[in-house]
Amino acid sequence: MFVDWAVSQAAPSALGPPPPATVPTREPWVSPPETYDGHLGKCKTVLLQYGLVFDLQPLTRQDPVTSTYANFIHEMSKVFDHPVQGQDAARRLFSFRQN
Numbered sequence: 001m002f003v004d005w006a007v008s009q010a011a012p013s014a015l016g017p018p019p020p021a022t023v024p025t026r027e028p029w030v031s032p033p034e035t036y037d038g039h040l041g042k043c044k045t046v047l048l049q050y051g052l053v054f055d056l057q058p059l060t061r062q063d064p065v066t067s068t069y070a071n072f073i074h075e076m077s078k079v080f081d082h083p084v085q086g087q088d089a090a091r092r093l094f095s096f097r098q099n
Contacts, residue, residue, distance in 0.1 A: 027057040038080055047073070 033049035036042065054061075054069040061067055065075045 027059055030056050036076075036080070043080070047076075 030053050033046060033053060034042075036046040050072065051069060054072070064071065066072050
């Protein structure tokens with residue numbers, strides 16, 4: 001009885017560690033996010049959609065700009081995140097209305 005117990009306890013270690021989990025070769029299909037047109041009201045929605053794509057398809061992106069979400073956000077900021085200055089700032093201030 002002891003021998004059977006000892007063999008059953010020794011068997012898993014004799015086999016070695018379990019094989020590593022396999023990495024899927026295909027990523028799930030995700031519909032492409034909508035194209036961002038620079039409209040401030042859509043920015044959060046578009047970034048959320050792109051964030052999901054980055055999470056679900058990490059192997060798809062080959063371009064350095066899209067290799068990480070941080071790189072992507074940095075590039076988006078360079079293109080779309082410009083401070084309001086000069087006459088545009090004045091126009092926006094004068095257009096404020098209280099509801």
